[in-house]
Amino acid sequence: MSLEKDVMTAMKEAMKAKDQTALAALRAVKGEILLAKTSGASDGLSEDEEIKLVQKLVKQRKDSARIYSEQNREDLAEPELAQAAVLEQFLPEQLSEEAIEAVVAEIIVRTNANGMKDMGKVMGMANTQLVGKADGRTISTIVKAKLS
Numbered sequence: 001m002s003l004e005k006d007v008m009t010a011m012k013e014a015m016k017a018k019d020q021t022a023l024a025a026l027r028a029v030k031g032e033i034l035l036a037k038t039s040g041a042s043d044g045l046s047e048d049e050e051i052k053l054v055q056k057l058v059k060q061r062k063d064s065a066r067i068y069s070e071q072n073r074e075d076l077a078e079p080e081l082a083q084a085a086v087l088e089q090f091l092p093e094q095l096s097e098e099a100i101e102a103v104v105a106e107i108i109v110r111t112n113a114n115g116m117k118d119m120g121k122v123m124g125m126a127n128t129q130l131v132g133k134a135d136g137r138t139i140s141t142i143v144k145a146k147l148s
Contacts, residue, residue, distance in 0.1 A: 003050040003090060004033050010089075025083035028057055029090070051091060051132035058087045059135075092132045097142065100134050104142050116147050 007029050014022040032053050036045055045053070061084035068077035095103075107125045111118065126139050 003045070003054070004030070006090060007033070010086075021079055021082045022086045024079075025057075025061075025086040028083075029054060029087065032057060048131055054087055054090045055132065055135075058084050058091070061087065094135070095130065095133045097138065100130065100138060101142055101146070103130060104139070104146055108146055113147060116144075119143055119147055122147065 007026050011023065011026045011030065014026060033045065033050075036049065036053060061080045065077040065080035065084070068074070068080065104122065104126055107113075107122055107129070111121055111125065113119075113122050122143050123140065126143060127136065130139060
C-alpha cells in the first residue's frame, strides 16, 4: 500500500478517535505528498521519496521540540514530539547504532577510505544504503568517528 493510502486510513481513524495531534501530523504528510505530486513531473512518488518526505517532517518536528525545550516552552515541545511519534510509524524500523557502525565499516573497507578527505564518498554510499533506516545526523557522526 502506498504512503498516501496509509495516511488517509490513519487520518480516518484519528478523526474517529478525535485525536487532534495525530490528525495535524497526518494532514502535514498529506499536504507534503500533494505538494510533491503537483511540483514533480512524475505521476507518483517512489518509496524512497516517500520515506525521505516523512523523515523530513519528523526531523522538523524534533528540531522544533528541541528549540522549544531550550526556551523552556514544554507546552509547545510536547505536541511536536507527539506528532513526530505519529509520523515515525510510517518509517521503516530504524537500525541500532551498532548496525549502522557495521554498515559504515563495511563501506569504508569497500571504498578503501582512509581519512576525512574520503568522508563524502563514504557518506554518499551510506546514505543510499541506509535510506529510511537511519538518521543522516547519526550516520554522519559515525562516519566522522570511524574516519578520524
